[in-house]
Each structure stands twice: as C-alpha cells, then as structure tokens.
Amino acid sequence: MPTTSPVRHRVTVIPGDGVGPEIVHSAMRIIEAAGVAIAWEEAAAGAAVFRAGDTSGVPRETRDSIERTRVALKGPLETPVGFGEKSANVTLRKLFETYANVRPARELPGVPTRYAGEGIDLVIVRENIEDLYAGIEHLETPDVAQGLKLITRKGSEKIIRYAFELARREGRSKVTAATKANIMKLTEGLFKRVFEELATEYPGIRAEHLIIDNVAHQLVKDPAQFDVIVTTNLNGDIISDLASGLVGGLGFAASGNYGDDVAIFEAVHGSAPKYAGKDVINPTALILSSVMLLRHIGEGAAADRIEDAVLATLESGAAVTQDLARQTGGDVEQATSTSGFTDAVIGNLGRAPMATLARRARTPDPTASRLPRWDYSVGHYAAISRALVGLDIMLESDLPIEELGPSLAAVAGDTFRLEGVASRGTHVYPGEAVGDSVRWYTARYVAAEGREPRGRDLLDLLGRVAEHHRWTHVERLQSFDGELGYTASQGA
C-alpha cells in the first residue's frame, strides 16, 4: 500500500514538446501512485516559447520556478528552425550550471539485446558545461570556421570528483577517465592530469585512464568491464548514446543533470513529433529519470519501488510498447500504449523483478563530499609566476607562403623574431611548405634573443602586422611557473 510521504516536495515540471507531455504525465502518475507528495510547478520551455519570440527558449517564469524548487523533471524540447540559434536544452544546463550529466546504462530484463546476459551496469558521468559546447565559434575567413574547445581545471575537478563520489555512493569500484590526451595535451591532457591527481584521494576505488577511441572500441567489445566512466563533454555525448544502444536504445535511457544547486532530470530521446498525442511512446526513459529525481530529493525508498515495478513490468513481457515490439519482432499492432504501460507499472508497485540482472545501488555514503581540493583564490593565482613569451597572430592571406613568410619576418622588430608560420597547425615556413593552403596562417612571434617583451610590445607588433595583413585572431604566448603554455606546430 502506498504510504504518503510526510514531506511535500516542490518540483518544476516542464512537459516540453512532441511526446513530452505524455511521458511526463506517465511519470507523474506513477510517482503519485507510489505515495510521494509533490507539488508540481508546471513551466514552459521549448518550441512554443521560441515561436513566441523568446530566443532562449526558456522564459523568465521557468527560470524563476527552477530557482525556487531547484529540481526539475523535463520532457524533450525542440528548437524550431528559424527561431533562436541555441538549443533550449543546452541553455537550461548552462543557466543552472548543471555540470554533471549522469547517464546510467544497464541491462534490463525483458529487453533483448546482443549483449543480454553480460551484466552491463555502467554509469557515464559527462562534463556538461565546457568543451566545444561553450559554443564559441568564429569564421576566420569566409571558408575557415573555428570553434574553441575549453577545458578548465575547475570544471574538470568538479566532474571528476562527482564521478568518484558517485562511485562511493553507489558502491562502485572503478572509475575510468576517457580522454584524447594523447593528441590534445593541453586541453584533454588537463582533464587527465586532474583525474590522476584526484584519484590519489580515493584509494578504495580503482582509477584507470583510457583513450576515448579505445573506450568506444571496448564498449562494443566488452562493455561489462566498465563501472563509472568520466569524460569531457563531447566524448561523453558520443559514448553515452553508444552505451544506451547496448542496452535497448533511447526508449530506456534515463539521465540526470546535476549542479551545485539545481538538478534537472530528463529522458535522453527527442520529442518524436510524429508520435505526439498518439499514446504510443515508451515512457520508460522518463520514468527511470524520475527515479533518479526521487533519489535526489531523498525519496530513495519510493525510487526503489518504482524502479522495481518498471523492471518487473519489463520482465513480465505483459506490457510491451511499440518500440520494444519492433525490436523483438513482436506484434506492433498489439503493443501496449503509453498509458497502458503506465497502468502496468502502477499495478506492479510492490513487486520486484525475479532476475536481478544488475547490482542494486547502495546506501549513500554520508561522508561523500564535493569540496574542491585546489585553491582558486586570488592569492593562489597571484603566486604563479608568468612570463610573456610572444604572440601568435592568425591571419588571412592570398600571398604564397614564400612571400608571406619573409613579409611577416620583416615586421618582427627588435623585440621579437618570427619563429615560424603554420597552416592548420602544420609548420610551413621557414622550410618547405607542403599541403593545401586554406589562406589562413598562424605567425608565431617569440622574444628575440635576450629581450623580455612587455604588454605594450605585443600591441606594437600587432600594429606592424596589421599594416600589411588582415589579422583575424591573436593569442598571447605565456609561460606559467616556467612551463610553456602553448603547443609547437606539427613538423616544426
């Protein structure tokens, strides 16, 4: 019998677009039937909001509601073409700085896959704010587009610590960091170094680092080897969708986005407009997302009951939605509706699946903490010694490199010398230039022998280059505590 919880929680609910309202309704019905008292604040976001002229897709009232409740359950959102250039989903993550995207992938009973019986039970912890998702892009020339990949120590520390603490909380024994540090030594390399440093604080948890392409390879070869995987934003985007494919697809893929103050729970799948309003979509992904929500607000017992009821329902095979019927070669015409599946889960509250295919989450460890280890204070940064090394000047030019190179060298002045010119990161001057020109080059100027350039010298140098060339992008070359803060060009 459901016993109504004494706490009355406030939660923002965003029904969203397409099939969103149906699956959100399904989850709300189940939560109510499980006896959790929630005062839902319904809020808008997505297509209708964009069409009404709000280019963020997330109106003020919705932001206010989430600031109040600090927890949201969200259906999929669309960004209609021609309205607003940024995704409302990403805007929500950014506005509330939900830096940890958590995507469990585990084998489910009654969901046949090629990997059934192998015991997949992993969690992907994806950094959710930085990396290429900062969305800072510039056209350097009409035909050269540039995006910034940003990785910070603070952002890396937060997500990596989150992953280790999640492992402790769920009684998991291994955390794998997945990066491309072998190629991107400063950005992905920073993430890897922070991982290695933090791992020493968790002697009870096995820490390993694998290159992201190897992780993708291992996920299809032997996914059961993984426990917790922590990774940067784009890597995590790709491998979390990969992992959901191993265990039945997006219809079963739950997710939570956790920040310091706010958590937002959502199904991973899209709004599937062609199924909207037809009562046919599989609501499992959003129901399992709401289970994560319940655990987050301290309703662990109800979360366990709902999760067990979902697993028992899937295992029984008595309520099979269209997507699953299609995967199993069943009769799609006879498939269970969204509301029928919801009724079946409610009917199974109190039941547990017969087969326990995956480890059960353990009790939260009360000593879990997410405090930073590093000192991010003004004093800390002031104590780091810096030296000005030179300037990278990126420029657009139609000149052949054998003219461009000497022209750039000629304006170096007394304080600097032209170390070299690179095209798309490959050294092309001095020496033999190879490969295609894309009419965009990086001129690297470093301090001339015995000179110590100052900030003003950088501006003067840029001024001299600007007299002859159309510069598009400038980078200060620095060293920090004696280490160069930039990479050499390839083949230099």
Added chain:
Amino acid sequence: MPTTSPVRHRVTVIPGDGVGPEIVHSAMRIIEAAGVAIAWEEAAAGAAVFRAGDTSGVPRETRDSIERTRVALKGPLETPVGFGEKSANVTLRKLFETYANVRPARELPGVPTRYAGEGIDLVIVRENIEDLYAGIEHLETPDVAQGLKLITRKGSEKIIRYAFELARREGRSKVTAATKANIMKLTEGLFKRVFEELATEYPGIRAEHLIIDNVAHQLVKDPAQFDVIVTTNLNGDIISDLASGLVGGLGFAASGNYGDDVAIFEAVHGSAPKYAGKDVINPTALILSSVMLLRHIGEGAAADRIEDAVLATLESGAAVTQDLARQTGGDVEQATSTSGFTDAVIGNLGRAPMATLARRARTPDPTASRLPRWDYSVGHYAAISRALVGLDIMLESDLPIEELGPSLAAVAGDTFRLEGVASRGTHVYPGEAVGDSVRWYTARYVAAEGREPRGRDLLDLLGRVAEHHRWTHVERLQSFDGELGYTASQGA
C-alpha cells in the same frame, strides 16, 4: 601459380616499433608470393628516431623516400614519453597531407562476433588533417586550456568528394555524413552544408546526414544500415574504432591514408611492445592494409587474390592466432604464430572463401574525379564583401563580474559598445551572472550605433582594455556577404 607482374613498383616500407617489423614482414612475404614485384625502400620512423634526437620522429631520409615512391606501408610507431611532443603517425599524415583516412569494417568469416550474420560492410572516411588534430592549443590562464577546432570548406570538400567518389568506385549506394552541426553551427555546420551541396552532384547515391551521437548509437543498434560514413577528424577517430570493435577488433582493422600525391597504409593497432619479437601477433590488419595498397597501385587482381586467401584462411579455422583464440575461447597455447598464419595465407593463395559475407568491391569507375567545385582563387575571395563588426577580447580577471563588466564597458570608447561579457560561452553581463567563474571571460565589443569601425580602431580598443586587464586572446568579429561570422553567447 604466381605470375610476376611486369611492373616493378617502388614502395617505402617503415617497419616501425614493437610488433611492427613482424607484421610488415608478413605482408611483404605474402605480396611477394602473390607475384607482385615491389622494390621496397626501407625507412625509419618512430621510437628510435625520437630517441636519436629528431623531435618529429620522421627523419629527412624517410620523407625523401616517400616523396619519391608516393606510397608507403607502415608498421605502428611509438612516441616515447619525454622525446618529442607530437605523434610521428600524425606528423606523417600532416607532412604528406593524406587528408582521407579510410577504414573499412566488414564482417569476416571465422571471426565470431555478436553481430555475425548481419552483413556489416561499411567504410568510414575520416577527414585526417583538420579539426582538433590541428593541435593548436594555448593555456589562457594557468587553469584554462583552449584548443582550436578548425573546419574549412576546402578540407570538407576534399573529404566529402572523396567519400562520394569512393562510393562510386566501390559500387556503394549510400553516404552518411556524421556531424555535431546542431551544436557547432559554424564548424560542424560548415561540413554539413558542404555535404548537402556536394550531394546534389551525385544523384545516384543516397545522401543522409545524422548527428554523430546518433551514428554511434545506430552503429551498435543496427550497423548493417551503413554503407559509407564521412565525418570530421575526431568524430571519425571515435566511430572508426567503435566500428572495428563490431567486426572482431583491431587485429583485423586495415586503413589507408590518401592524399593528392601520397598514400600511406597501416594497421590501426598500436605497437604492442609486450608481444614484440615473439612471433605471436595477428598480422591480418596489416595484410588487409597491404591489400588496400595493392589496389591503390593498380594491382587489383593480386589484391583480390590476397584478400580471398586471408578470408579463406580465417574461414577454415585452421590457423587461429592468439587474439582470435582468446575471443573464441580456443586454446591460446595452441594458437598459430604470426609466421604460421602468414604461411597459411600464402598456402591459400588461389583459394576463395566459401561464404561470401560481404559485397565485393567493383571495378573502378573511370569517370571518378576529385576536382574541386568551388573557386578558391584570389578573385573569388576578393568578391566576398566583408564588414568589420567588432572585437571579442578574452581576458583573465580576478574581479567579480559586477566590477569587471562596468570596467570593460567604460573603455569601449565612441566607436564601440560592450555588447556583453560571457564566461565559457554563457552570457554573464549585463544581467544576472550564474555559475562558476573560471577567471576567464570574453568581452564582446560591437560597433556603436551609426559607427563603422576600421582596423586601427580595433588596436586602439585593445590598447584601452590592455591598460586595465590581462587580455589573452582576441578575435576580429566580421560579417561576410552580410552574414555574421560568429555565434551569440548562450542565454544572451
């Protein structure tokens, strides 16, 4: 009986590190047994070269040899820690501008996988020069690392056309472009737009675009749906390793790197130092890479014979290397050696596999072409109208945003106004700032009402900002033919 080909080809061979010499020797023996006359020019690259003090890992003599022969067969190369910061593999690709990395993944007889019988036969065509592999990284502050993702129209055009022409050449019917254009509208978006434009030139080939995370998902859910996949560098890195995991692993993963003038063929796997010199490694990947080499130099008949012999050998199960024995639960102690497997393939020359699991490559289409469609001339670029819109100035600052913002606005001058300040791409000023500071901001200055800034104004603005703040990076904001060449910050 092998008939010796009348042509005597010159090919550079780089034995490489670890197991490299063994697998390269295996492929050379088989090619010789198949009757193709090759004058091999042996050349060095990798660990020993780095240790001898060459920071590129690729010595002059090796570069000269490849320039002469234009074709290379290469074992895996190591970049020993502490010597040279760039991978010799990447350096080779860059130096010879082998822009097309081609990675077939197809079901092999006798190699049991979860996907056996589904008929996987796809080719991943990965752009090999640009993207984050340009390797242009800067530390903006001690704790903020930045890498540049570069996508050019020319680079995109070359690889996309390569993919369509490969489809024609091999009689394939579909090309899928995989991008993250929904998030990175300028960079990945450029690749997608070029794909859509070029697709119209190939009416006989079905062209589709999928988001990269969906491609990763579909590759594990239903890989047989794919034919040719064309994608940017990092995406391609991840999904090509994923795809090789579907069909038996890296021991079977061949690859070719094609440029305008040079092609380099290599196994995908690493140097596996712990197996070096033990005669136990599976040479199939390098043998199949040498099959791609033979097709490239016009020895298609010999290539077919060797490929058939490899397939027949695998199918027979009579020569099972350690890696495969491990996968199939066979007796690793009794596994076939590298040289034993090589002997078996040579013994099977002239045989074909009984089951033809995958489509056979068709005759090259003599009309295949790779000429550019766009005009990359000086005149073309001169005709594009440009306007100077403003300046992004990235800077390091310990100030709280409510002080930093006004301070940046105060120096805008008459020509510019401060449009806003963003932190990691998210708008933080004016308005309410949310989220973590990483002490690094982007100040966006745009032309003040009615003003048309000139180049000199940019330098003056930067000078004014530099008086109060430590700028690290500057971007010229431009429009091209009336369209803004940069993205808005999130939540602005």
